[in-house]
Amino acid sequence: MLRSGETCALLVALLTVMVACQAQEPEQSPSWVERDGVTYGAQADGQGPIGGGEGYANTVTEGDFTVETLEALIEALAQAQPGQTVFIPGETEIDLTTFIYIDEFVLEIPEGVTLAGERGNGGSLGAILTSDALKTPVMIRVLGPDVRITGLRIRGPNPKRYLEHHRRAFGQGGPGSSYYYKFPTQNGITTEFDRLEVDNCDVSGFGHGGVSLGAGADHHIHHNYIHHCQYNGLGYGIVHSTAFSLIECNLFDWNRHSIAGSGRTPSGYIARNNIELGASLSHCFDMHGGRDRGDGTDIAGTRIEIYNNTFRAPQRAIAIRGVPEDICDVHHNWFVTHATPDAAVRAADRTTIHDNVYGPDAGPPAEE
Numbered sequence: 001m002l003r004s005g006e007t008c009a010l011l012v013a014l015l016t017v018m019v020a021c022q023a024q025e026p027e028q029s030p031s032w033v034e035r036d037g038v039t040y041g042a043q044a045d046g047q048g049p050i051g052g053g054e055g056y057a058n059t060v061t062e063g064d065f066t067v068e069t070l071e072a073l074i075e076a077l078a079q080a081q082p083g084q085t086v087f088i089p090g091e092t093e094i095d096l097t098t099f100i101y102i103d104e105f106v107l108e109i110p111e112g113v114t115l116a117g118e119r120g121n122g123g124s125l126g127a128i129l130t131s132d133a134l135k136t137p138v139m140i141r142v143l144g145p146d147v148r149i150t151g152l153r154i155r156g157p158n159p160k161r162y163l164e165h166h167r168r169a170f171g172q173g174g175p176g177s178s179y180y181y182k183f184p185t186q187n188g189i190t191t192e193f194d195r196l197e198v199d200n201c202d203v204s205g206f207g208h209g210g211v212s213l214g215a216g217a218d219h220h221i222h223h224n225y226i227h228h229c230q231y232n233g234l235g236y237g238i239v240h241s242t243a244f245s246l247i248e249c250n251l252f253d254w255n256r257h258s259i260a261g262s263g264r265t266p267s268g269y270i271a272r273n274n275i276e277l278g279a280s281l282s283h284c285f286d287m288h289g290g291r292d293r294g295d296g297t298d299i300a301g302t303r304i305e306i307y308n309n310t311f312r313a314p315q316r317a318i319a320i321r322g323v324p325e326d327i328c329d330v331h332h333n334w335f336v337t338h339a340t341p342d343a344a345v346r347a348a349d350r351t352t353i354h355d356n357v358y359g360p361d362a363g364p365p366a367e368e
Contacts, residue, residue: 031275031310033334033362040357041310041334042273044249050275051251052200052223053120059200060116060151063087070094073107082112088127088152089118097157101133111144111193117151119200126202128153135184139206142191145216149189149198156186156205159228159254161281166232185234187212191219199223207231210255213243220246227253230281236260240301245269252284253277261301263288265325268303280313283346289322297322298348304328311344312336320347331355334362 031050032041048056063085065076073094076086088094099105107129109115119126131139134157140149162183169180185208189198194216202225203210210229213219226237235256238247242264248271252258258276261267268287276284287304290297300322307330311317314337320328328351337360338344341353357363 033357035357035362038332039308040332040362042275042308045273047223047249050223050249050273051225054123056120056200056223059118059121060085060087060114061118061121063116068092070096070099077107077109077113080110080113082146085114085116087116090127091125092127094127094129096129096139097132100131100136106138106141108141108143109147109149112146114148114150115152119151119153119202126151126153128155130155132157134158136186138187138190140189142189142193142196145194147191147196149201151200153202154188156188158186158207158231159205161230161232163232180233185231190214191216194218204228208234209236209239211238213239213245214241215243217244219243221250222247223249225251226258227255230254230256232256232281235281240267240269242267247271248273250274251277254279256281257283257286259285261287263290263293263300263322265299266302268301270305272308274309276309276311276313276317278312280315283316283319284311284313285317286319286321287324287328292321300324302326306330307332310334310336316344316346318345318347320351323349324351326350327352336360
């Protein structure tokens with residue numbers, strides 16, 4: 001029989017192993033194939049591995065302000081001017097829970113400022129910003145254009161699906177939206193301004209959206225690991241309202257939809273060289289249509305391009321739930337778990353599906 005001291009030591013050892021396992025990023029299978037000199041699926045670029053981390057070329061390792069506490073972080077962001085960097089070193093943990101729970105606090109980043117950690121530098125997991133308050137409507141709000149958020153772990157309080165809550169709300173005879181929205185939702189990063197860059201981050205645990213693009217253009221979301229944003233009914237890795245973005249070289253896993261859009265116009269995105277790793281509550285990439293909004297139209301955004309991505313989740317890869325004003329073009333993707341275009345993509349008019357490969361052996365279907 002173990003003595004109390006031995007029991008405590010064993011528990012500490014077990015917890016250490018559990019934390020280490022949680023910190024490990026998923027192993028990646030081959031993400032692209034070549035057929036007749038043409039590449040299908042996701043390839044890393046010159047900036048480093050898909051998903052960022054060790055080997056990422058643009059890691060920040062110092063700043064105009066270096067902070068290790070929440071109070072110091074708030075003060076530095078209040079002083080920072082456009083072009084300056086607020087840096088959180090190593091694996092510093094900054095817990096926002098009490099400020100959010102008591103004061104409804106939101107961490108705000110001014111125009112032109114970079115908030116940085118050093119994820120991947122010397123094997124670092126990166127500094128972590130976290131909230132355990134289920135009512136975290138927004139953790140980080142961008143206050144102007146040209147903000148960069150890089151090299152951080154940003155962890156929200158809700159990595160769960162809450163399937164039973166959704167069933168109670170929307171099942172036969174259920175009370176509907178009024179009941180559903182009594183349970184709080186969460187957003188990680190939000191903006192209404194142009195040119196937000198989120199790169200080399202690990203974003204997880206937000207019931208509404210990990211990165212929520214309310215408005216603005218030329219957003220660049222790249223080389224991140226975005227996962228466990230899967231609250232049923234919402235649950236988006238990256239979500240757009242009237243916004244345009246370039247989304248590339250990200251790893252997605254355990255989201256309800258990894259990329260989503262309201263379908264309001266003008267809006268759209270380019271998604272390229274991303275990997276959907278294998279667990280998804282619903283289809284992976286989407287754009288809502290007018291029926292979802294109840295606005296009497298069938299409009300599904302303005303323009304969408306989805307190419308050179310790799311989809312390993314068994315759920316449908318892409319759902320364009322209406323008609324884009326311009327076009328949705330789906331090409332040169334590898335649909336690993338789907339045998340045909342109809343299985344991989346659901347869409348209506350003005351969506352073109354061509355030059356993709358299907359199945360684990362990356363063989364093309366008879367016709368597209």
